[in-house]
Amino acid sequence: MENITIIDRIRDFIKHFGWPRIIIGLFLLTLFVMAPFVGVNINTSLSDTLNRFGMNCVMVLAMVPMIHSGCGLNFGLPLGIIAGLLGGTLAIEFNFIGPTSFLMAMIFATPFAVIFGWGYGKLLNKVKGGEMMIATYVGFSSVAFMCMMWLLLPYSNPTMVWGYTGRGLRTTISTEGYYLHVLNDFLAIRIGEHFVFPTGMFLLFALLAFVIWAFLHSKKGTAMTAVGSNPVFARACGIDIDKTRILSVILSTWLGAIGILVYQQSFGFIQLYMGPFFMALPAVSAILIGGASVNKASITNVIVGTFLFQGILTMTPSVMNSVIQTDMSEVIRIVVSNGMILYALTRKTEATR
Amino acid sequence: MRINKRFYIRAVAIIVVILFAILMAFVGKQHTILLDNKNIEVNGAELKALSIVEIQVDKQPSLELAKRDRDQALVQGQTHTFLVTYNDENWEEIVLEKKVKVPFSEDMLIFSIPAFINDIDDVDSYLQPFEIENVSE
Amino acid sequence: MKKITSKGIKSLIRNNLVTVLFLVICSIGIPLSGYSPSYLISEIIVRLSRNSFLILSLLIPIMAGMGLNFGMTLGAMAGQIGLIFVTDWNVVGIPAMVLAIIISIPISILLGQLCGRILNKAKGREMVTSYILGFFMNGVYQLIVLYGMGSIIPIKNTSLVLPRGYGIRNTVNLIGIRRSLDSLFNLSIFGIKIPLMTFIVIALVCVFIVWFRKTKLGQDMRAVGQDMEVAASAGIQVEHTRIVSIVISTVVAGIGMIIYLQNIGTLNTYNSHTQIGMFSVAALLVGGASVSKANIGNVFLGVILFHLMFIVSPMAGKNLIGQAQLGEYFRVFVSYGVITMSLVLYEMRKKRENLANAEKLQENQGALNED
């Protein structure tokens, strides 16, 4: 009996965890094990991984509300990112500096995120069943639309606009002097020469994750889960499905906005124009690697997925470079991330609809 | 039986397509032929370059080469006509014409005019594969 | 005689909103750009010859009810691989194109099979799946072309290979086949060059598609496209039919890509194919097609309108605001916007049809109440 249970347990674990995740996890583990042998500093790698985890996890978290309400994977993340970009550029435009600028960026971004999310949610309600494809193109067209706007909007802060014409924003804007590393350096823990733990970033993520977690335990949050799990059931229980979905889209959009600000403060630059174009795909595949499906996701999925995905992204260039003298990380990234999305899309979603 | 017939038809069709592809490769293969008017040594004998010579490959416009000149012609296919016109010591105009088959696998060949005039039938003496030394960038 | 009523016009506009919108954009943009009509016409003819073939590849999956085949980029990749090989072998001219096509076809068939099988597993969300599949296969393509070629797959032409010794360079010069099809038979009317041979080839595909609709397979595809269950219960092999439709589409896209690139003259090894799917889809939708319905007329109308916008918008932007960049962003925005709008309209129409029944009952009830 005991033997069988252990085997069963392993099988259960595999079934629960899913082969792709196990393979990716083992791959990452191999990379970490190999790292010291090929002369890659494990402390730097770990520190990089954590840093990139912190940079990206909020954007991955932005997937959760929409998946919960049954809107599918949020391929329209660029919309949220644009709200964040507006917030960030406005904070710089008004010359807020230091930590205040980050706070102001978040505050400025919020109304945009709410308005965009509301419209986006309205649109998605009109196209139930076809959300993902339309979300993708809403993201793309909003990015393209904002390309025009970045040229036209009357920004004037000389750190942001093109020097020679005096109008139109630059493609990349440095956050130095504004909110560069405000979270990274907040209570940062330094261990040795190469290892830095970006505490502030993790605290903010923890806070946001807690808010989402708490929200999902409230009455509205419970309703949201039910809408995603079985919309007909939810409707029969008197829940306004459309409103719930819009709320989830607004939440996702807002988290996307905050996510890009967190990303920028660590990355050091605001990337405008086509910058946000393909930002949705890494976030989508990260949460799927973390174990989410098209209509089920949890905070754990976010953490596991972001760690695995960003870990691979950090480790492959350094380790693979040392081993085979070739930088195949870009190709591996493309194959892994899109392969994961494909896998999720073609899987008979175990969630019964 | 019907399936058999169909199988044969399909096999033949595939073979035809493959053969056609090979034909296309032969017809479309491009060779660069370097036309060379330099001194050259053939079988121990030194052949002098001509002071001036006119050469026409296929139907392309003819090229005029002075001593130690080198030019190139891009040709497509496997058999090419070389038409060389020059004046001998007596200022008599001599015209030589020859159809030559070019080795398929060679992209670039060198065609030595002095050797051509020397012995029009000894193809190997005047048409030789040419390798560029790899220039690293 | 049908009487044209205002209601009829309204519904005509409503059903062809995207096309009408484009007509408006173009009619504003053309005078703004200041281009001469003959320039525009010659440009349009070039675009027609360049893009029509590619867009025609989208028609057959639509017929089979699989929506817009964003997986046509797979065919484009196959076409590019064919071109890389013929360039390496130093084959030129029309024979080179034919050879590239022959090389691309088996690759296209293989990729199409794969795509079809994957899409069969994702019924109901074919479009987003084929779209992601395009990205995924781009990774595989890079693996082969950037790492495999020159190391595992022999490439002897050093001018093709990156300095490090393997992998194809970012741009491949297709000087050998450049315009070889376009300039085969040239016709010139009022100084406007018409690449007659290319149009003959395109016409042949159109004939193929028309003929294909009349075959048993075409009929099966239409049946599968309307209702998979009914088709299956009549004994039609639904899954196989769907795979075949994708295979055909991929093969046509591969050939289309070769025709497209012979016109352009250079191959951007890692970029050419990525945009193709999006532009082709957008053009088709502009021509009045929808996710479930498209015909040959949509293709040509779409190419004309879409590319007219594409040609005039940078110049119009420059003349209007003094920034050509703005016009360029505008056309990118419009391309994506068009797809978004068509998809939304399509989904909404689907919903509206579902509501029609309730309206009928309500009318019925109204009649009852009057009794």
Next chain:
Amino acid sequence: MKDKKIPLLEMKNISKDFSGNQVLNDINFSIQKGEILGLVGENGAGKSTLMKILFGMDEIRTTGGYGGQVIIKGEVVNFNSSLDALEKGIGMVHQEFSLLPDFSAAENIVLNREPLKPSIMSELFGDRMNSLNRDEIDAIAKTSIEKLGISLDTSMKVSSMPVGHKQFTEIARELSKDAKGETNPIELLVLDEPTAVLSEKEADSLLIAMRKLAKQGIAMIFISHRLNEIIDVCDTMMVMRDGLIIKHIPIEGVNVQDIARWMVGRNVSNSSKPREFDYTDKPTILDIQKLWVDMPGETVKNVSLEVKKGEILGIGGMAGQGKLGIPNGVMGLYQSGGKVVFDGKELLLNNPRSLLDAGLAFVSEDRRGVGLLLDESLEWNVAFTAMQVQDKYLKKYLKGFMTWRDSKAIEEVTQKYIDQLEIKCTSSKQKAKELSGGNQQKICLAKAFALEPKLLFVSEPTRGIDIGAKALVLESLRKYNRELGTTIVIISSELEELRAICDRIAIVTDGKIEGILEASKPSEDFGLLMIGQKVEEAI
């Protein structure tokens, strides 16, 4: 003369059970060439299972096959699919149209059997590259339509046809199936409620067509709920009930009343005694006026109904007549219109929330689709509606600005109902999809009970659950009504079940209330109502 001896089709000792549940028991009958056999019976009498056996459907094989023999012209057969059956000349016309809307009638008739013109391409790419032979397609379609003796434009698209023509197209398709000579000509045609969707005139022309076919020697099994049609067109008729053949007789001399009685009549074995409840002096709690509901397959056209406070009202009727549409429409799950007054207030239709707020609750017939969150725990399923509608099981913070699921209260209430309704589960945290049908049904009831409604709609409470669970479910409903005085409206296809538990029963036919009778009335009265025959003493 030998032909007469050997029947075209004979089914011998057919029996079938679904995991212990006997649905067919020792069925014996035969049919001769050119005979029209009328097959009638209530829903669940075993008609469709019998037909599935005849056609060798997958469903039968995957559930353990059947007992007995199917004999065609003296030869025992065992079909693996309906295509096999077709080869032997047996075709079926289904109740739901299986037509492609954008194809013409002719294209639909020859679907996947199109005559082809050979082309060179087919040698390379397979037979499917042959092009269609349009002329021959048309010819085939025309011949089979001629057999029916009707006029039908073969080039007309199905989507623009009237319903009757669609039905003819379906039948013509079956008739044309021998056109290529690859199969036997059609000799037996099964028509499953072909007239259900037709107008009277259309139905008449169908009957004429049937007679014409019979003259050509084609035998038919005609399944219908319109008994007049059976009497009009059939040679013999067969009544099934509870998996048995009750009657198999020539049609002569049979009248509608007889058939109705045979259909619903049951041996008196009612153990539970009828309820004693006087509803006449009670106030009206729910007043439905001129309700229409657009529920696919269960369209309600014009229903007016009064429900008295504290009673248990049954709504019965044949499948597809609209009885299920009533609760679904009232509760706002399908587009509906009309006027509904509850407890003196007019309700806002198409808005489930306002109806739940008013104190109505609904246990849906579609447990898996509407009734449950299959992927969530039992606790969620039981508590969810009450939480959302009535703010139960919530902790409130910051003056109600923040709410929090009270998992303890949720667990308690779930456990209460698990005990009360004897729900078999590992714990209240188990996922709903892991329970059996009967236990899932009990969860649905628990969900409704947790709302403590004033009026409860229960739709098909015993569908697809075993006998033990059935009794328990019904008993718990009765108990709930008795103890709390809750008005209950039960919608069920099983008349006997309704008669056992209800005070009054309304019968719905063709989207309207055909009549309301007290539950104690004899079952043939109900039978008559179901087939659209008014009874004088209807209330």
